[in-house]
Amino acid sequence: MTGPALARLAALLADDTRATFCLALLDGRAWTAGELAGHAGVAPATATGHLHKLVAAGLLTEQRQGRHRYVRLADARVAQLIEELAAHLPPVAAPARTLRTATASAALARGRTCYDHLAGRLGVAVTDALERTGRLSRATGFAFTPAGLRWLDGLAPVRASRRPLARGCLDWTERREHLAGAGGAAVCEHLLARGWVTRVGTGRAVRVTPTGSTALADLFGADPAWTA
Incomplete structure (x- = not known):
């Protein structure tokens, strides 16, 4: 270079x-x-x-x-580059000029996909919940625990992937890291496939469904991010 x-x-x-x-x-x-x-x-x-x-x-x-x-x-490396560049933008955005723009911005901040994994408040909440329930460790960087690996095995065969299984991705709205990597993609795909999370319109925004609100609370415990 x-x-x-x-x-x-x-x-x-x-x-x-x-x-x-x-x-x-x-x-x-x-x-x-x-x-x-x-x-x-x-x-x-x-x-x-x-x-x-x-x-x-x-x-x-x-x-x-x-x-x-x-x-x-x-590929995922390009997505990581774009998302991390966005995270360096000033945290205070310019006022939305229209109600439609404000609504779209709020939806993205609440929950969105970041290439193939979850981001926004929902993505950070899922990451925190995985750590809280002993499935993920951030002691020395992002890593799934043995219990987390067993849980992931029930979602998709992600350990055969050449991508990192777990890595942190700096969230440009939350200013904290959310889970990325092959494991993050598997979690996102699972939640979408089960209908616990659904896309909003044609953009990146996603939201928790009523079914997902109950399922995520059962899986991870109560969290305001699960509110449908």
Whole structure:
């Protein structure tokens, strides 16, 4: 890694449109160029030019299906980079200009996906609950305990993954770390698959369902974050 190479990488994200695309893609899903253009409020041709640069740099990958071209973040390392950069933003955000913007911001702060794991108050609460119930240890960094590994085995075969099983990801709204890594992805997938957590609209926001509120309280104990 050289200084000029690092500067080129930083310059890719030093653009409002490209940064907006990367933040949107933190939901872990594939978006079309048209969807990203609409989300960022730019012309389709403008979006295409920005996407070419992000794909060429290896930050995004693309897949064509029929007439549509889909893009997504290249991997979990890129997602971690974007989320941790966002965590360095000033904690006091500018006042929301509309009720819709304020509502969307509140939903993201309450709970969201960070690529393939949970973030926001919900993600931090799940992380705290895993530690409180003896499934996760933060004594020397993030690590699942033997009891936690047995519990994870019932969710998905994550230990065969080449990704770290557990790592901390700095939450840009809570200013604390939430659980990421293959284990964090397995927990998120499990909660979504069971219907305990559901997506809100088409963005990154998620919320606990009434069924999930009861199930999470049974599993981890009472917590305001489980309120449906």
